[in-house]
Amino acid sequence: MRSWMKMIKELTIRPKGERKIRNSPSYSFDEDLKKPLSGQTVKEILSKSSDIVFREFFLQGKERIPCMLVVVDGLVDKNLLDEFVLKPLMVELVGHPELAKATLSNVVDITIQSLLPGVEIKKISEMKDAVSSILSGDSVIFFGDSSEAIVIGAKGWANRGVNEPIAESVVKGPHEGFTETLRINTSLLRRKIKHPSLRIISLKLGDMSNTDLVVTYIEKIASPDIVSEVLLRLGKIKMDSVIDVGYIEEMIEDNPYSPFPQIAYTERPDVLAGKLLEGKVGIILDGTPIVLVVPAILTQFLNVNEDYYQRAMTAILSRFVRYVGAFVAIVAPSVYIAVTTFHQEIIPTDLLMSISEGRQGVPFPALLEALTMTVVLEILQEAGLRLPKPIGQTIGIVGALIIGDAAVKAGLVSPLMVIIIGITAVSSYAIPYYDLSLAVRLTRFPLMILAGILGFFGMSVGLYAGLIHLLSLRSFGVPYLSPIAPLRIRALLQDTFVRAPWWALKRRPQLIDVEEPRPNGKG
Amino acid sequence: MGGTFLPIATFVTGAAGRDSWMAVLPGYAVGIPYGLMVLSLLTDYPHENLLQISEKLFSKWIGKMIGFIYIIISGYYGGLMLTVIGVIFEQSMMPLTPRLVFYLGGLMLVFYLVETGIEVFARFSEVAFPMVVITMVLIFGLSVPRIEQGEIFPILSEGLKPLYFGVLKVMPFPMEYILFLAGVLTFLPTGKQELRQLKTGVWRTVFLVGILNMLVVLIQILVFGPVETIRAAFGFLVLGKMVEISRTIAGVESLFMMVWLGSLVIKCCAFFFMTTWGLDTVFSKKGSKWRLALGAVFLGIASKFESGASLTSVATFVEFYLILPFAFVWIPTLWGVSRWKKGAGVQRNA
Numbered sequence A: 001m002r003s004w005m006k007m008i009k010e011l012t013i014r015p016k017g018e019r020k021i022r023n024s025p026s027y028s029f030d031e032d033l034k035k036p037l038s039g040q041t042v043k044e045i046l047s048k049s050s051d052i053v054f055r056e057f058f059l060q061g062k063e064r065i066p067c068m069l070v071v072v073d074g075l076v077d078k079n080l081l082d083e084f085v086l087k088p089l090m091v092e093l094v095g096h097p098e099l100a101k102a103t104l105s106n107v108v109d110i111t112i113q114s115l116l117p118g119v120e121i122k123k124i125s126e127m128k129d130a131v132s133s134i135l136s137g138d139s140v141i142f143f144g145d146s147s148e149a150i151v152i153g154a155k156g157w158a159n160r161g162v163n164e165p166i167a168e169s170v171v172k173g174p175h176e177g178f179t180e181t182l183r184i185n186t187s188l189l190r191r192k193i194k195h196p197s198l199r200i201i202s203l204k205l206g207d208m209s210n211t212d213l214v215v216t217y218i219e220k221i222a223s224p225d226i227v228s229e230v231l232l233r234l235g236k237i238k239m240d241s242v243i244d245v246g247y248i249e250e251m252i253e254d255n256p257y258s259p260f261p262q263i264a265y266t267e268r269p270d271v272l273a274g275k276l277l278e279g280k281v282g283i284i285l286d287g288t289p290i291v292l293v294v295p296a297i298l299t300q301f302l303n304v305n306e307d308y309y310q311r312a313m314t315a316i317l318s319r320f321v322r323y324v325g326a327f328v329a330i331v332a333p334s335v336y337i338a339v340t341t342f343h344q345e346i347i348p349t350d351l352l353m354s355i356s357e358g359r360q361g362v363p364f365p366a367l368l369e370a371l372t373m374t375v376v377l378e379i380l381q382e383a384g385l386r387l388p389k390p391i392g393q394t395i396g397i398v399g400a401l402i403i404g405d406a407a408v409k410a411g412l413v414s415p416l417m418v419i420i421i422g423i424t425a426v427s428s429y430a431i432p433y434y435d436l437s438l439a440v441r442l443t444r445f446p447l448m449i450l451a452g453i454l455g456f457f458g459m460s461v462g463l464y465a466g467l468i469h470l471l472s473l474r475s476f477g478v479p480y481l482s483p484i485a486p487l488r489i490r491a492l493l494q495d496t497f498v499r500a501p502w503w504a505l506k507r508r509p510q511l512i513d514v515e516e517p518r519p520n521g522k523g
Numbered sequence B: 001m002g003g004t005f006l007p008i009a010t011f012v013t014g015a016a017g018r019d020s021w022m023a024v025l026p027g028y029a030v031g032i033p034y035g036l037m038v039l040s041l042l043t044d045y046p047h048e049n050l051l052q053i054s055e056k057l058f059s060k061w062i063g064k065m066i067g068f069i070y071i072i073i074s075g076y077y078g079g080l081m082l083t084v085i086g087v088i089f090e091q092s093m094m095p096l097t098p099r100l101v102f103y104l105g106g107l108m109l110v111f112y113l114v115e116t117g118i119e120v121f122a123r124f125s126e127v128a129f130p131m132v133v134i135t136m137v138l139i140f141g142l143s144v145p146r147i148e149q150g151e152i153f154p155i156l157s158e159g160l161k162p163l164y165f166g167v168l169k170v171m172p173f174p175m176e177y178i179l180f181l182a183g184v185l186t187f188l189p190t191g192k193q194e195l196r197q198l199k200t201g202v203w204r205t206v207f208l209v210g211i212l213n214m215l216v217v218l219i220q221i222l223v224f225g226p227v228e229t230i231r232a233a234f235g236f237l238v239l240g241k242m243v244e245i246s247r248t249i250a251g252v253e254s255l256f257m258m259v260w261l262g263s264l265v266i267k268c269c270a271f272f273f274m275t276t277w278g279l280d281t282v283f284s285k286k287g288s289k290w291r292l293a294l295g296a297v298f299l300g301i302a303s304k305f306e307s308g309a310s311l312t313s314v315a316t317f318v319e320f321y322l323i324l325p326f327a328f329v330w331i332p333t334l335w336g337v338s339r340w341k342k343g344a345g346v347q348r349n350a
Helices: A002-012 A039-046 A078-092 A107-115 A127-135 A182-192 A224-236 A245-252 A269-277 A298-302 A312-341 A349-359 A366-386 A389-409 A415-429 A434-472 A489-495 B008-019 B021-029 B031-044 B050-058 B060-092 B099-116 B118-146 B161-170 B172-187 B192-231 B235-241 B253-283 B288-303 B308-349
Strands: A019-021 A052-060 A064-072 A121-124 A139-143 A149-152 A198-205 A211-218 A237-239 A264-266 A281-285 A291-294
Touching: A039 A064, A039 A127, A039 A139, A052 A078, A064 A078, A064 A127, A078 A107, A078 A139, A107 A121, A107 A139, A107 A149, A121 A127, A127 A139, A127 A149, A182 A198, A182 A211, A182 A269, A182 A281, A198 A224, A211 A224, A211 A269, A224 A237, A224 A245, A224 A281, A237 A245, A245 A281, A245 A291, A264 A269, A269 A281, A269 A291, A298 A312, A298 A434, A312 A366, A312 A415, A312 A434, A349 A415, A366 A389, A366 A415, A366 A434, A389 A415, A415 A434, A434 B099, A434 B118, A434 B253, B008 B021, B008 B161, B008 B192, B008 B235, B021 B031, B021 B161, B021 B172, B021 B192, B031 B050, B031 B172, B031 B192, B031 B308, B050 B060, B050 B172, B050 B253, B050 B308, B060 B099, B060 B172, B060 B235, B060 B253, B060 B288, B060 B308, B099 B118, B099 B253, B099 B288, B118 B192, B118 B235, B118 B253, B161 B172, B172 B192, B172 B253, B172 B308, B192 B235, B235 B253, B253 B288
Parallel strands: A019 A237
Antiparallel strands: A052 A064, A064 A139, A121 A149, A139 A149, A198 A211, A211 A281, A264 A291, A281 A291
């Protein structure tokens, strides 16, 4: 019994301090990593992997110096290494006056200062740095039994180009998106914010994956408290591997039990730049195009960056449609159930006649009818999502038209129910963030059940409970429903339900501490 | 605000007749000096509620006795508020559903709010209050075609005396707010700027709620006339039921009820909080166990009432004979003693 309780506790309660997940096993070379740096030890550690290349050669200096270049095949640009590292050292510079002075004790400094022309060259003296650099795609040259080595940045692997993200496409605005390569992503960001105050702090996560990660923010705009909180929470993560941002999202969010997303994400450099200029903090992980943005508030998930590229009036209309869509997606089926089951007085007589005519012969109560149809909708959505695009479309057509029509003709559901479910589905597509859309889909079910049991009273209990839950949420200390509650009228009128014209966006959003006033517009 | 707007017209019109709407704002204005007195104690006794201050100023046992009365009043009145939820939902929306279901639904929301804390409660009020105001304005606007101007004339036909009784009937409502303020004092900031904001907040709240309730009374007198206004226990609900635009929008009172639920939950929750603060201060009892016990007490009080009429009479009794005299005497006495002791201290030091 106790072990069961322990297991349930482990599965449901997130530890408060260090978040240790799947400890990596200890290896024989863990001790080797603590040894003094030497090419031979590195060879011992890495030689069992066939993709590691050890290229041994000699430098003809004052004395004959044995050298070894270690790289991972497929992670380096071989042409670059051949042309600008091996060729100069082995052929072109033979007899060079600087090379002629080289001995085992000064060869590292002479090579860096006078012989190799690259930008990314640095000296290392720690074993773990050498191994980590090699495995990250850098090239390392060891010189005899010297305790120093040279790291050359000559990364070059197959990567996806900068394309428009499918999930965040825009009509008006930039069409570039993040890729799976960290440095490309930081460069895309740097191209948007060419200011020295843009901070990019590098970290590594995952004992085995050694995944590179950067925390980025704009100094004096981002709240220092939030930045340090982000770094603190990231520092608490102890995992063996971090493959995607999803791994860290659940580890750092404030309330892990809420269905609502508390961390925003984007695949677009322009969105990230915009958010950083609002005082938020970005977390970019190597190996994924998804970038996390914290803190996040609910209304942010209903606004898109295209709002800022369109004219203010158009943006306001788009936002209005999205907010209405989200509301309809949550309440439409439950309103139908409540009205047809308990509150017929609210329906005008003509409509009531039409509804009851449509429901004649339907064997199920409205609650069961709605629940069944919503489950069918969920199945269709899930099935269409995982299939190749052309088959996915077919599923949609088969589901919506053929099954829906057949169900109505067979008298299993009323025509109005099909319309309601259709409206619900279309409305949920108006929610721009997939995570929020999922949360809305999830909250729909308890509301429908409450409406089926207690009508509008049940619905209001459900809606108020949802509101209290949202009010209790925080994202990195920022209230989730800000600027609605706590009420900040300026933020509300400036850039929440409506988007004021650019010339009126004189101040940055008030939801977090901002030290620097916005001089001209949003940033 | 809470659920005051539902029965206020009945009470005040019963006392002041057709001129009752004029008594509402002065009745609420009484709350301003009381609110300012409570807030002025905040600077001298930061992060302490009025019960703790009473123990310091009046001696431990007198303070405990005051605390005990505070617990009894807030606990019982909170239970009555839960009853209001059940009664109005049963009468207006779903007469066949057992009242216990409404009690449990309301209590669940109250409990959830209490568990999440005073900050979430404040934010919940911040969201619910505009919804209540918008719905009220909607009802005012949609009731305009039913207005009969003659119902308020002649103005002051019976002199000013009825207004005095009207003000007396309104006074318990701001006193409820003052009693809540007395308990919530622990959580209020004590900085100079914040204090200024709080004082402005008291003014604003009293006037805003006073004006809205005045309009509630006025519109009911204009639509129903004074006699019908006194007769209808929850006149504003009846007004909501009568809303009709052409044949398209009618019978929408169930939608209004959704909003009123939020408002009643706020009031019930405020009294729940007050009782828990009282229990904590007087008996040092706090935690989920005690909150659950208090929830059971609320439910017990609510299930005692069979009809809306008995509820109204008991609520009137509590408001007029318990809340009003208690707050009316306690706050100025405490404030006076505090000033006197402070003055004596200054003299001694001099």
